[in-house]
Amino acid sequence: MSAAPAARQRIESAPNPAIGEQRRNPRPQPVLSERRTTSNERERSCGPDVAARSRPxxxxxxxxxxxxxxxxxxxxxxxxxxxxxxxxxxxxxxxxFVAMSSQRRLQRDYALKIEVGAPDPALAEQGRHLARSRGCMDCHGGDLAGKIVLDEMPFGRIVGDNLTRMPPGHENASVHERMFRALRHGVDLDSRPLLMMPSQEYAHFSAREIEAISAYVSTLKPIDHGLPQSALGPLGRALLAFGKLDDGFVSAEKIDHDAPTMAAPPPVGTIEYGHHLARLCTGCHRADYAGGPMPHAPDKKPAANLTPHGLAGWSERDFIVAMRTGKRPDGTGIDGSVMPWRAVGTADDEELKSLWMFLRSLPPVERSTNAKL
Incomplete structure (x- = not known):
């Protein structure tokens, strides 16, 4: 073997430092991007027609x-x-509509001019008897200082006025005028209507009876129970506006304010006086006294039939005892929450006899009310 080939063989077989370095640190290869091309890029690369066809x-x-x-x-x-x-x-x-209609009725000005003198103090005892037996204390309290009669919102709150004190703004007004306006006309001292004041039943009172009640009230000492004012809620106003509270709820609307006032009541012990008393019963027992559903209280028992048909088998004595004790001839009790027998029972015997005489003089009316006195 010659020396030249041997030398070339040694050179080729010798390690190359550059190749070793490349093997240890290979050059990075380019990586294809996975980013999706946009429509603009497709248009630039493929043309607008191809790009449009590729859109969804x-x-x-x-x-x-x-x-x-x-x-x-x-x-x-x-x-x-x-x-x-x-x-x-x-x-x-x-x-x-409800607001305006109810307000118009509640705030109506009856513009009544009442001129009465001071009541005769000698009539005070008679006035006390009338205040007890005619039902004044049922709504105004035993001391006549007022009473909450009804408090059921959203219907309303009805308060019997304090009669021992004059209302605010009328401290110097006449008690006699106040009583005359309330009993005869159903209005207050400003000629505004009173709520649930049964004045249509008292409007027939004689001037002497109103004067007697005024004389009695004038003797009372002022009492203040701090009672609220009467007020109608939204339900009460709606019922009033749509004519569902027309049975004397605003009694001033039912009274003939131009009718003359009798000077004195008929003589006691007569049918005429009995009729005079019985007119207080018409609010519940109706004008024919044959009873029926209770006004403003349909859930209550109907008012009894007071004609001879309804009181068949009763005697005068039975009637007087029932008004005094609240017991019927058969021994059952009379519901005092709807029939004010306690107030009626304070009337004297001659008054109750007159009332019985009138009731017996009525024509019998047959009406099924499922109620008895």
């Missing part, structure tokens, strides 16, 4: 359904909004 498109039917759904949704919203606005407008009209 909706069919015409799908677009129609989409726009139809949008239109229907908007239409439903518009209908719902119109219905809501119509309901709100109707509700506002009803509320306005």
């Amino acid at each position: 498109t909706r069919s015409s039917s799908a677009l129609f359904v989409f726009f139809l759904e949008v239109a229907m949704a908007n239409s439903w919203r518009r209908r719902a909004l119109r219905s809501l606005l119509a309901f709100a407008a109707l509700l506002a009209l009803v509320v306005a």
Whole structure:
């Protein structure tokens, strides 16, 4: 072997430092990007026609359904909004009607001019008897200093006025005028109507009887129970506005304010005097005294039939005992919460006999009320 080939062989077989370095640190290879090309890039690279064909498109039917759904949704919203606005407008009209109608009736000015003198003090004892036996204390309290008669919101709150004190703003007014306005006309000192004051039953009182009650009230010492004022709630105002409280709730509307006032009552012990007393019963037992559903209290027992048909088998003595004790001839009790037998029972015998005489003089009326006195 020659020396030259041997030397070349040694050179080729010798390690190359550069190749070893490349093997230890190979050159990084380029990596293809996975980013999706945008439509603009596709247009630049492929042309606008190819790019347009590659975009996803909706069919015409799908677009129609989409726009139809949008239109229907908007239409439903518009209908719902119109219905809501119509309901709100109707509700506002009803509320306005109730407010104005009830306020007009509650605040009506009857513009009554009442001129009465001071009551005769000698009539005070007779006035005390009338205040007890004619039911004044049932609503105004035993001391006539007022009483809450009804407190049921949202219907309302009815308070029997304090008769021992003059109302605010009228401290120097006449007690006689106040009593005359309330009993004869159903209004206060400002000529505004009183609520649930049964003045249509007292309007027939004679001037002498009203004067006697005024004389008695004038002797009472002022008492203050701190009672609230009467007020009608939203339900009460709605019933009043729609004519559902017309049975004497605002009694001033039912009274003939121009009718003359009798000077004195008929003589005691006569049918005429009995009729004079019985007119206090018409609020519950009706004008024909045959009874029926209770005004403003349909859940209560109907008022009894007081004609000879309803009191068949009763005697004068039975009637007087029932008014004194609250017991019927058969021994059963009379419901004092609806029949004021305690007040009626304070009338003297001659008054009760007169009342019985009148009731027996009535024509019999047959009416099924499922109630008895």
